Amino acid sequence: MAIFDDELIKLKEKILEMGALVENSIKDSIKSLIEKDNELAKEVIQRDHIVNAFDVEIDEECIRLIAQRQPKAGDLRFIVTAMKIINDMERMGDLAANIAERALELNKEPNIKPYIDIPRMRDIAHGMTRDALDAFVNKDKRLAMDVIMRDDEIDDLKHAVISELLYLMLEDPNIICRAMRITFIAQYLERFADHATNIAEMVIYLVEGKIIRHTTMPE
Amino acid sequence: MEDIRRRIRYNKFWNYIFMIAGLTATFVGLFLLAVLFIDLFIDGSERLTYKFLTSFPSRFPAEAGILSAWVGSFLLLFVTALSAIPLGVAAGIYLEEYAQKNWLTNIIEINIANLAGVPSIVYGLLALGLFVYFFEFGESILTGGLTLALLILPMVIMATREAIRAIPNSMREASYALGATKWQTVHWHIFPYSLGGILTGIIIGLSRAIGETAPIITVGALTFIAFLPTPPITSEFPFISFKWLMDPFTVMPIQMFNWVSRPQVEFQINAAAAGIILMIMTLIMNGIAIHIRYKFRKKIKW
Amino acid sequence: MVNENKKAEVKNLNFYYGSNLTLKNVNLSIIEKKVTALIGPSGCGKTTFLRCFNRMHDLYPHNRYEGEIILLPENVNIISSAIDPIEVRMRISMVFQKPNPFPKTIFENVAYGMRVRGINNKSILYETVEKSLRSAALWDEVKDRIDKPAFDLSGGQQQRLCIARALATTPEILLFDEPTSALDPIATSKIEELIVELKNEVTIIIVTHNMQQAARVSEHTAFMYIGEIIEYGKTDRIFTTPSEKLTEDYITGRFG
Numbered sequence: 001m002a003i004f005d006d007e008l009i010k011l012k013e014k015i016l017e018m019g020a021l022v023e024n025s026i027k028d029s030i031k032s033l034i035e036k037d038n039e040l041a042k043e044v045i046q047r048d049h050i051v052n053a054f055d056v057e058i059d060e061e062c063i064r065l066i067a068q069r070q071p072k073a074g075d076l077r078f079i080v081t082a083m084k085i086i087n088d089m090e091r092m093g094d095l096a097a098n099i100a101e102r103a104l105e106l107n108k109e110p111n112i113k114p115y116i117d118i119p120r121m122r123d124i125a126h127g128m129t130r131d132a133l134d135a136f137v138n139k140d141k142r143l144a145m146d147v148i149m150r151d152d153e154i155d156d157l158k159h160a161v162i163s164e165l166l167y168l169m170l171e172d173p174n175i176i177c178r179a180m181r182i183t184f185i186a187q188y189l190e191r192f193a194d195h196a197t198n199i200a201e202m203v204i205y206l207v208e209g210k211i212i213r214h215t216t217m218p219e
Numbered sequence: 220m221e222d223i224r225r226r227i228r229y230n231k232f233w234n235y236i237f238m239i240a241g242l243t244a245t246f247v248g249l250f251l252l253a254v255l256f257i258d259l260f261i262d263g264s265e266r267l268t269y270k271f272l273t274s275f276p277s278r279f280p281a282e283a284g285i286l287s288a289w290v291g292s293f294l295l296l297f298v299t300a301l302s303a304i305p306l307g308v309a310a311g312i313y314l315e316e317y318a319q320k321n322w323l324t325n326i327i328e329i330n331i332a333n334l335a336g337v338p339s340i341v342y343g344l345l346a347l348g349l350f351v352y353f354f355e356f357g358e359s360i361l362t363g364g365l366t367l368a369l370l371i372l373p374m375v376i377m378a379t380r381e382a383i384r385a386i387p388n389s390m391r392e393a394s395y396a397l398g399a400t401k402w403q404t405v406h407w408h409i410f411p412y413s414l415g416g417i418l419t420g421i422i423i424g425l426s427r428a429i430g431e432t433a434p435i436i437t438v439g440a441l442t443f444i445a446f447l448p449t450p451p452i453t454s455e456f457p458f459i460s461f462k463w464l465m466d467p468f469t470v471m472p473i474q475m476f477n478w479v480s481r482p483q484v485e486f487q488i489n490a491a492a493a494g495i496i497l498m499i500m501t502l503i504m505n506g507i508a509i510h511i512r513y514k515f516r517k518k519i520k521w
Numbered sequence: 522m523v524n525e526n527k528k529a530e531v532k533n534l535n536f537y538y539g540s541n542l543t544l545k546n547v548n549l550s551i552i553e554k555k556v557t558a559l560i561g562p563s564g565c566g567k568t569t570f571l572r573c574f575n576r577m578h579d580l581y582p583h584n585r586y587e588g589e590i591i592l593l594p595e596n597v598n599i600i601s602s603a604i605d606p607i608e609v610r611m612r613i614s615m616v617f618q619k620p621n622p623f624p625k626t627i628f629e630n631v632a633y634g635m636r637v638r639g640i641n642n643k644s645i646l647y648e649t650v651e652k653s654l655r656s657a658a659l660w661d662e663v664k665d666r667i668d669k670p671a672f673d674l675s676g677g678q679q680q681r682l683c684i685a686r687a688l689a690t691t692p693e694i695l696l697f698d699e700p701t702s703a704l705d706p707i708a709t710s711k712i713e714e715l716i717v718e719l720k721n722e723v724t725i726i727i728v729t730h731n732m733q734q735a736a737r738v739s740e741h742t743a744f745m746y747i748g749e750i751i752e753y754g755k756t757d758r759i760f761t762t763p764s765e766k767l768t769e770d771y772i773t774g775r776f777g
Contacts, residue, residue: 001774070733072760072772209762319582389621393683395580397634397690398611407633412624518670519624 004069008078011061012137015082015089018054019133021047022089023126025096026192030122033103033185034115041107044100051093058086081206085136088195092129095188095195102181102188112168112175117161118182121189124154128196135203144207147200151193158190256498263491271492275446276474280485285493288474290447291360292429292500294463295470298364299371299428304421307372311379311417316405328380335373342370343437351438358439360448361464366434371424378420382413415515422508426501432472439467471497527593528553528694528724529574534588534600536569536578543569545748547588551694556716556725558739558756560732562771566748567728571696574599574726575613576606592693611638614687615696619703620679622671622686627654627663630671630682634690649689656722657685658715677708684715688723695719697727701734713738732772736760744768 025044032041062083065071071079128147135143165179198213205211274284318324346366356362386409394404448466451459471493478490529551536544544566551557559567569578576599578584586600592612599609614634622630631650640646650667654660659681663674671682680700687695697716701709716725716738729735735742736756743753744767752759752768763769770776 004774072732072736073763073769075773076761209758387621389617389619390623392577392580392617393621393623393686394633396575396577396610396615396617397637397686398607399633399637400607403637407636408623 001069004065004071004075007061007065007069008075011058011065011079011082014054014058014061015086016133016137018051018058018086018089019129021051021054022092022096023129023133025051025093026099026122026126026129026189029096029099029103030119032100033106034119036107038104038107041100041103045097048093048097051090055086055090059083077206077209081136081202084202085199088198092192092195095192099185099188102185106178106181109178112178112182117157117164118185118189121154121157121161121186121193124150124157125189125193125196128154128193129199132196132199132203135200136206139203139207141204141207144200144203148197151197154190154193158186161186259491259494259498263488263493263495266488266492267495271489272496276477280483280489283478283486283489285471285474285496287447288469288471288493289496289500291468292470294360294448295363295367295435295468296425296429298360298464299367300421300425302365302368303371303375303424306368307375307421308379308417310372311376311383312405312409314376315380315383316401316409331373331376335377338433339370339431340433340437342366343434345369346434346438357465358467359465360468362438363435363468363470364464366438367428367431370431370434371428374424374427375417375420378423379413379417382416382420383409385416386412412519415512415519418515419508419512422504422511426504426508429500429504430472430497432470432476435470435473471500525555526553527551529593530589530591532589532591534570534573534586534590536566536573537585537587538569539583543748544573547750549743549750549753551724551726552741553593553724554720554722555741556720556727556739557741557743558735559726559728559743559745560730560735560771561745561751562776563730564747565745567745568698569748570745571698571726571728572615574609574694574696575615576600576609577615579606611690612692613694613696614690614692615698616680616683616687616700618699620676620683622674622679622682624670624672626668627671627674627682628667631686631689634686638690650685653685653689654682656688656719657681658711658718659685675708677704677711680704680708680712681715684712684719688719692723694724694726697725697729699728699730702730709734732760744771746771 025047028040029044031037032044062079065079069075128150131143132147134140135147162183165183169176169179201213271284272289273286274282275286276288277283314324314327343366346362346369350356350362350365351358356365390408390412391404394408399407448463448468449460451461451463475490475493475497478486478493527550531547531549531551534544534547535542547570549557559570561567572578573586573590578586588600589598590600591597592599597604599613623633625633628646628650631653632646635641635646635649651660651664654663654667659678662678663682666673671679674682680703684700700716701712704712713734716727719725727735727739739756741754742756742759744751744759744763744765746767752763752765754764759768760772763772
C-alpha cells in the first residue's frame with residue numbers, strides 16, 4: 001500500500017537522523033578532548049538523551065508497523081534490521097557520552113602526551129559508522145563487508161594505545177589516573193566500532209536474508 | 220429538504236395508485252371466478268347426492284348420474300399417469316444430466332416447448348391415426364390414456380428439467396468429488412432434490428388432462444355409456460385382468476357437454492352438478508400440488 | 522529432522538481449456554503429510570491447478586490435460602486418460618469454497634462417501650461418521666443432532682461438516698479450494714487450526730487468496746502467475762526472502 005511505503009520512507013529518514021547524531025557525537029566527543037572544549041563535551045552528554053528518545057520512538061513505530069501492516073519479505077527484513085541497528089546506535093550514543101565524560105575529567109589536567117592514535121581510532125570508527133549507514137541506505141552489500149573488515153584495524157590500534165600507555169604508567173606513576181582514563185576512551189572507541197560492525201552485518205541480512213552474526217567471513 | 224419531501228409525496232402517490240390498480244385487477248379475477256362457481260353451485264347443488272355419483276346416465280334427468288363418467292376420467296388419468304410420468308421424468312433427467320449440450324439438444328429443447336403449445340385436438344388426430352388405427356387399440360381407455368399422456372408429456376419433461384436446473388451445481392460437484400458415478404449422483408441427489416418440482420409439474424399436467432375434451436372425443440369416447448369397464452380383478456386365475464384397457468369409455472367433460480346440449484332444463488342442472496364435481500376434483504389436485512411444493516420447499520432451500 | 526517424503530510429483534503439466542493454454546509447464550512436488558499452499562492473484566490458475574488433482578475438469582467439456590501428476594508411492598499418473606477419474610476421486614477429496622452440504626441430515630452427509638462405495642452397514646457407518654466428525658472438530662457441537670438437517674448449521678459449522686464428509690473416505694490427499702473465503706474470522710481461524718492438525722493424518726493442498734493464511738498454515742508455498750509456477754519453496758523462506766522479484770512484489774502487496 002502507498003501509505004505503508006510512505007511510512008517506510010519516514011522510518012528510514014528517522015534512522016538516518018539518529019545515525020547523524022551518533023556520527024557527530026563521536027567526532028565531537030574526541031574534539032572536546034583534543035581541544036579541551038568542556039562546553040562541547042557537555043553538549044555531547046546532553047545529546048545522548050535525544051539519541052535515546054529516537055531509540056524509543058523508532059522502536060515503537062516498528063512494532064506498530066508489524067502489528068498493522070504485517071510486513072513480509074523485504075519489508076519484514078527492513079523492519080527487523082531497523083529495530084536491531086537502533087539498538088546499536090543507542091549504545092553508540094552512550095559510548096560517545098562516556099568519552100565526553102572522560103574528556104571533562106582529563107581536561108582539568110595537562111596532557112600526558114600529544115594525542116595521535118586516539119584521533120586515528122576516531123577517524124576509523126567514524127568512517128565505519130558513516131559507511132555502515134550508507135550501506136544501509138543503499139543496500140550496498142560490498143560496502144557493508146568492507147566495514148566489517150575494518151574492525152580488525154581498530155582492534156589493533158586499541159592494543160597499541162593500551163601497550164603504550166602501560167609502558168608510560170610504569171615509567172611515571174603520577175600519570176596513572178590520566179592514563180587509565182585514556183585507556184577507557186580507547187575501549188569506548190573500539191566498542192563503538194564493534195557496533196558499527198553489527199550494523200553492517202544487519203545490512204547483509206537486509207540484502208540477502210542471511211544472518212551472518214557470530215560467523216567468520218569466508219571472503 | 221422541502222424538495223425531497225415533495226418528491227417523496229409524489230412517489231408515494233404513484234405507489235398508492237398502482238397498489239389500487241393491482242388490487243382491483245386481482246379482485247376482478249377472483250370475483251368473476253367466485254361468481255362462476257356460485258352460479259354453478261346454485262344451479263347444480265340440489266343434484267349433488269350419493270345417487271348422482273353412483274348412477275349411470277339415463278334418458279330421465281332425475282335418474283341420470285355420473286358414475287361411468289367419473290370412473291372413466293379416473294381410469295383414463297391412471298393410464299395417462301402411468302405412461303407420461305416414467306417417460307417424461309426419464310426424458311427430462313436424460314436431457315439435463317446425460318445428454319451433451321450441443322445444437323441438437325438445443326433444437327430438442329425448443330421443440331419440446333413448442334409441443335406444449337400444440338392445440339390438443341391435433342393430439343387427438345395423431346392418436347386417432349396412431350393408436351386407434353395403426354396399433355389397433357381401438358376406441359378404448361388405453362387409447363384415451365395414451366393420447367392424454369402425449370399431451371402432457373412436454374409439460375412433464377419441462378417441469379422435470381426446470382426442477383433439475385434449480386439444483387445448484389455445487390451439489391453435483393460435491394457428489395462427484397466424493398467418487399460418485401453419474402447414476403449415483405442422479406439417484407441420491409438430483410432426483411430427490413428435484414422431486415418437489417417434478418411432482419408439482421405432474422399434478423398440474425394431470426389436472427389439465429382431466430379437463431381435456433377435444434382429443435378424447437376425436438379418439439372416440441362415447442357419450443352415452445351405461446356400463447362400467449371390465450373390473451380389473453377377476454374371480455379366476457390370474458385374478459388380474461387388463462381387459463378394461465380395451466373397453467369403451469366416457470369422461471366427465473364429455474358427459475357435461477352431452478347434458479348441456481339437451482333441451483331439458485333438468486339436464487342443465489345435471490351438467491352444473493357435474494361441473495361442480497369436476498371443479499372440486501381439479502381444485503383438490505391443484506391443492507395437492509401446492510401442498511407438495513410447500514413441503515419440499517421447506518426441506519430444501521437453495 | 523522429519524522425513525520429507527513426496528506424495529505427488531507434478532511433471533510438465535499443461536492444461537487446455539478448448540484451445541487456451543491455461544496452465545503452462547507446471548512442475549512441483551507435494552510433500553506427504555504437509556500443507557502446500559498455492560497463492561497468486563486472481564486468474565493465475567491456482568484453482569485450475571488444484572482441480573487437476575481430482576479430475577474435476579473431466580466433468581465439463583473442452584478440457585484437456587498434458588503431462589503427468591504422479592501419485593506416490595505407486596507411481597501412477599492420475600491425469601492419464603487410462604485412469605478412471607472416479608478412481609482418482611475415491612483417493613483424493615475436495616473441500617469447496619462455499620460450504621456445500623447436501624440438503625440431508627448431518628449423518629447422511631458424512632455417510633454419503635461410504636454409501637457410494639457400497640458400505641451400508643449401520644454400525645460401520647455410525648462409527649466412521651463419529652470419527653470423521655471428531656477429526657473435523659465438529660462432533661461435540663452436533664452429536665445430539667446428527668439426524669437433523671445439515672442446513673440448520675452455521676456457515677463455519679457447515680464447512681467443517683464438508684471437511685468431515687471429505688475425511689470419511691480416508692483420502693490420501695485433501696484439497697482445499699479457498700475454504701474460508703466465505704466465513705467470518707472466528708470460523709476461519711477454527712478451520713485453520715483444523716488444517717494444521719489434519720496434516721498429521723493426510724496430505725493437504727490449499728488454494729488461498731489470503732497470503733496471511735498461507736503463511737499461517739503451510740510448510741510449502743507455490744506462487745503462481747498467469748498459469749505458471751513462478752516460485753516454490755518452504756513457506757518461511759518465501760515470506761522472508763523470496764528469490765523472484767515477482768514473488769516479492771506480490772507478497773508485499775505491490776500488485777495483485
